[in-house]
Amino acid sequence: MYKKILLTGLALSFTAPVLADVKIALPEHVDLLLVNGAEPNVDGGFFSSSSTAVLPDGENQIVFRYEPTFKKGQEFEKMSSDVIVAKFTAKDQQLTFQFPKYRNLREARQFDKHPDWALIDKSGNKVAYAQDKLIHHGVQFGRDYQAEVMKFNTTGSAAAIETNSALAYAAVTAAQAAGTEVAVVPVSPSATDNAASNNSANTSANATTAEEMLMFWYNKADDATKARFKAYVNSQK
Structure with missing residues (x-):
């Protein structure tokens, strides 16, 4: 008998191994930090040219940095953006990131002032999302993004997810990483x-x-x- 765990508005059941239905292609210039408050479930590895993040159907929250690289003479310059938190809903879709065509580091730095990006489906349609920034003052190295996102989700930001939902989807991500199917079923x-x-x-x-x-x-x-x-x-x- 399968054990079902109920949360506000959600029912979770853990059964046989299966992949989730939402996939996001990860270009080299995107550093995906968290998915639903947990480490991302990535096919192909972070250093593969064809890495793909696997997410459950429904509402998801991603945390990432935009890190484009530009050639200047014989050297390369890299821009690391502020940390972006975004919430969106998708089902049975394969998505890709889309960013402006910046020509150099100076232009790319405008991204922090106006984060202009999109998630595009196979038909070229943009997925609606809400976004905010995960601001941390002081030293950026060694940040605890999971703790920061837990606090962020207690705010009224449009990109925040409810505490119970955050716990549920963290469990979803952990279960999928262990090769377990997680079915998310609306309460009747x-x-x-x-x-x-x-x-x-x-x-x-x-x-x-x-x-x-x-x-x-x-x-x-x-x-x-x-x-x-x-x-x-x-x-x-």
């Missing part, structure tokens, strides 16, 4: 009505399932990630 209207008629019981159930998801994700993490998570929880007291 009748289930929603029943939940509304029994708020106290539903609140208790949500608290339990949220705890289950936290424990699931925590147990998947390495020691360093666990330590960062503990530090983040303590910082919220």
Whole structure:
């Protein structure tokens, strides 16, 4: 019997291995940092010329940098943009990044002032998204993007995802990376009505399932990630 874990508006079931249905081709000038709060599930490897990020159907949140390189004389110059957070919805699609045709480093630096990019499907249509920046003041090296995104998702930004959704999709990404199918199924209207008629019981159930998801994700993490998570929880007291 499969175990189903319920979150607000979502039902997750873990079954046999399968790939997700949304794929994003990753060009060399895109550094994909996180997908749904977790390390990306990438086919082909980050250093392959044909790397592809694999995401679940539905709403997704990506965190990335735009890092184009330009030749100047016998040397190369590289621009590293601010960190972009974007939220979009897609299903059964193969997408590619699209950026302006900058000719040099000076032009490319305009990207930070006006982040102009797109996700394009096979028909050339742009996928609608909401975006924001993940701003970190001070030293940029060694940033804890997972902790930063957890805080970001508690803000009112249009690119933020709900806390329960963040936990759910983090579990989705972890499960897929382990070769496990994750089916995301909307809760039926009748289930929603029943939940509304029994708020106290539903609140208790949500608290339990949220705890289950936290424990699931925590147990998947390495020691360093666990330590960062503990530090983040303590910082919220």
